Amino acid sequence: xxxxxxxxxxxxxxxxxxxxxxxxxxxxxxxxxxxxxxxxxxxxxxxxxxxxxxxxxxxxxxxxxxxxxxxxxxxxxxxxxxxxxxxxxxxxxxxxxxxxxxxxxxxxxxxxxxxxxxxxxxxxxxxxxxxxxxxxxxxxxxxxxxxxxxxxxxxxxxxxxxxxxxxxxxxxxxxxxxxxxxxxxxxxxxxxxxxxxxxxxxxxxxxxxxxxxxxxxxxxxxxxxxxxxxxxxxxxxxxxxxxxxxxxxxxxxxxxxxxxxxxxxxxxxxxxxxxxxxxxxxxxxxxxxxxxxxxx
Amino acid sequence: xxxxxxxxxxxxxxxxxxxxxxxxxxxxxxxxxxxxxxxxxxxxxxxxxxxxxxxxxxxxxxxxxxxxxxxxxxxxxxxxxxxxxxxxxxxxxxxxxxxxxxxxxxxxxxxxxxxxxxxxxxxxxxxxxxxxxxxxxxxxxxxxxxxxxxxxxxxxxxxx
Numbered sequence: 001x002x003x004x005x006x007x008x009x010x011x012x013x014x015x016x017x018x019x020x021x022x023x024x025x026x027x028x029x030x031x032x033x034x035x036x037x038x039x040x041x042x043x044x045x046x047x048x049x050x051x052x053x054x055x056x057x058x059x060x061x062x063x064x065x066x067x068x069x070x071x072x073x074x075x076x077x078x079x080x081x082x083x084x085x086x087x088x089x090x091x092x093x094x095x096x097x098x099x100x101x102x103x104x105x106x107x108x109x110x111x112x113x114x115x116x117x118x119x120x121x122x123x124x125x126x127x128x129x130x131x132x133x134x135x136x137x138x139x140x141x142x143x144x145x146x147x148x149x150x151x152x153x154x155x156x157x158x159x160x161x162x163x164x165x166x167x168x169x170x171x172x173x174x175x176x177x178x179x180x181x182x183x184x185x186x187x188x189x190x191x192x193x194x195x196x197x198x199x200x201x202x203x204x205x206x207x208x209x210x211x212x213x214x215x216x217x218x219x220x221x222x223x224x225x226x227x228x229x230x231x232x233x234x235x236x237x238x239x240x241x242x243x244x245x246x247x248x249x250x251x252x253x254x255x256x257x258x259x260x261x262x263x264x265x266x267x268x269x270x271x272x273x274x275x276x277x278x279x280x281x282x283x284x285x286x287x288x289x290x291x292x293x294x295x296x
Numbered sequence: 297x298x299x300x301x302x303x304x305x306x307x308x309x310x311x312x313x314x315x316x317x318x319x320x321x322x323x324x325x326x327x328x329x330x331x332x333x334x335x336x337x338x339x340x341x342x343x344x345x346x347x348x349x350x351x352x353x354x355x356x357x358x359x360x361x362x363x364x365x366x367x368x369x370x371x372x373x374x375x376x377x378x379x380x381x382x383x384x385x386x387x388x389x390x391x392x393x394x395x396x397x398x399x400x401x402x403x404x405x406x407x408x409x410x411x412x413x414x415x416x417x418x419x420x421x422x423x424x425x426x427x428x429x430x431x432x433x434x435x436x437x438x439x440x441x442x443x444x445x446x447x448x449x450x451x452x453x454x455x456x
Contacts, residue, residue, distance in 0.1 A: 001446065003341035004314060004330035004430025005413055011309050012416035013332065016342050017428050018389045027428060027450055030342060033417040035390035040383045042338055042394055050383070050392060054415055059335045061415035081418055 012062050033067050037075040091167060094158055101151040105260070108144035111137040112256055116249040122230040129230050131219045134248065138217065138235060141252060142209040145259045152263040156270035170197050189269045193262065201258035204239040219248065310429035311445060313413045315339055315366040315377070318436065330430040331366050331393060333412045336401070339366060343384045343391040350384045350391070366393065367441065370410040375400065420452040
């Protein structure tokens with residue numbers, strides 16, 4: 001048996017039959033991964049670690065991503081194969097999505113309220129400006145609003161029966177919607193929503209949410225030289241080219257308002273009953289402009 | 297060297313890429329162990345099977361030496377591979393065998409492209425069932441290779 005393959009249940013080779021098999025009770029199998037550091041010259045063009053042969057193509061090995069041959073000729077094996085880490089993608093039941101959405105919106109409101117209170121105390125001279133609280137709550141505000149928007153996209157997709165089983169991007173959703181319907185009322189509303197999605201407020205919201213994850217946001221305060229009285233607080237940096245400073249706390253209100261409007265309009269649209277093709281068709285024929293019946 | 301396979305059941309999955317290693321010393325051929333194809337022109341075996349061909353040291357190899365061939369049964373034909381280099385990892389009892397490119401190998405009409413094993417680098421878990429394949433009782437007698445493929449089932453107990 002020595003030198004022969006040792007298979008797993010799927011007929012993949014996990015080792016080489018090694019010394020010590022007594023034919024009855026005990027066998028030794030040499031596992032493959034420690035030997036994959038071995039330099040080989042398969043193509044007579046120079047040596048390379050054997051593992052390089054099994055990373056891609058028809059010889060790609062199961063679990064190859066776990067293995068690394070170091071520059072010093074050692075083999076290292078990760079504790080787990082990243083390919084085995086598969087998310088379950090259970091995004092919640094239909095009836096739970098509105099609850100999650102409301103929860104995110106409520107959290108956003110709380111965060112905004114705390115920014116208002118903190119800045120108000122500083123401006124009134126009651127307390128020094130607590131910049132940590134302001135930045136923390138601003139981050140929470142952006143993240144919760146971004147979450148609410150994503151949940152709304154998902155909920156709308158399910159309510160409209162768009163057949164999307166994962167949280168969609170806005171672009172996914174528009175595409176699916178346009179494939180599903182030629183109803184002019186829905187398409188008009190969708191176009192209006194697209195203006196909002198790609199408008200300044202929601203663009204800046206997404207930018208600040210991303211910046212809060214991957215960059216630095218801070219506050220800048222204008223104070224009295226003589227008394228350290230805070231006159232104005234702004235959020236730094238500016239979110240976009242040509243954008244304006246966001247003065248706190250009122251400057252944040254627009255993000256909550258724009259998000260709320262977008263979510264409400266989107267969910268309302270997703271609940272419009274689908275018209276029967278015949279009905280839609282006859283209405284199009286009756287249209288005085290005659291320009292919306294082009295699909296016929 | 298020319299051989300004739302006897303007593304071989306080609307239906308076992310392992311037979312598609314398993315090989316028998318035949319060494320010829322002084323005109324006498326003998327089975328020294330098993331190997332299996334892992335890529336075109338490359339096979340794996342246990343380092344101790346080919347220790348006569350290896351020098352001292354973990355990654356040593358030796359060109360020349362007595363002829364070493366690997367026999368592979370594929371689509372009812374017995375294919376001969378000639379080993380021209382060995383890359384051993386003695387500490388882990390694994391060795392790579394590089395073969396000369398035979399004229400029958402390829403994808404052109406009339407050529408053959410035998411299968412290779414798929415490797416799994418994930419170590420088995422305790423209790424996993426493993427199947428060990430080889431040719432434990434094979435022997436050569438007057439240019440006839442009496443091959444006895446064998447499979448043993450085992451449960452993985454521990455790493456040492």
